[in-house]
Amino acid sequence: MYPKSLGRGAVLSGWIPFNSSVIERIPQEAKKIPILWSHGMVDGPVLFEAGQAGSPFLEKIGMTCEFKAYTGLSHSINNEELHYLESWIKTRLHSSS
Template sequence: MGMRMPGWYDILSLSDLDGRQEDEQGIMRSRTVLQGLIDAEIEKGIPAERIVLGGFSQGGAMSLVAGLSYKRKLGGIFGLSCWLLLQGNSKYMDLVKETSNANEKTKVFMGHGDADQVVQYKWGQKTAEILKKEGWDVDFRTYRGLPHSADPEEIDDLEKYLDKQIPPLGDAKLEKESL
């Protein structure tokens, strides 16, 4: 019996990335929840291209799966200290194909510490390599000596990514609101 850490899905194992069991049912359930949250924001009038989905560790892993397989193009997708779910059977690609790969041009930001003791650095690297091979534009950044955590340099890089992906609306927003 593996370690059980309730969250977005049960983590059955954090050992071998390729051969480990995954809680596919839990992952799919969480994907539905996250995509439902995006749908709700769009219904409120937020354009999909101004929505960024991202997270840290388990949240980052979920953001990659839910974001890459979302039906409309998002403003951005990021994952910090995370890995790609459902890659053993390439199930994530089946999910992406169901949406006609709406996010194939969405820039992906990934950050990972090379001293991560929980989610191995090589998992983050491998995830970026797999996504690049599948055609996504992935900016993978390494943070020297960083354990399973975030640091100011990583947050600064993420902020620059967000500013680029969803630039401030500036005066255009003010003009629209005054109409």
């Protein structure tokens, strides 16, 4: 566990092992953190379907999660994804100040 509170979170080309032990390990305070989840649609190491399932899973346990899919993106990052992440962070920083 990270000892400090986080303000926001981003997942790039990730996945969650979907079982009840994961849910039990997420502290209530962490469930308040907004998440941006981005995933390339041609990701080989982490299949798009596995990444796409993460956002509804987090929302089901009460978290706020925005999912963004990127056509043609593999298990990497591109300028479009970076620019959206930057915009997403800036918008939330302005709204919290």
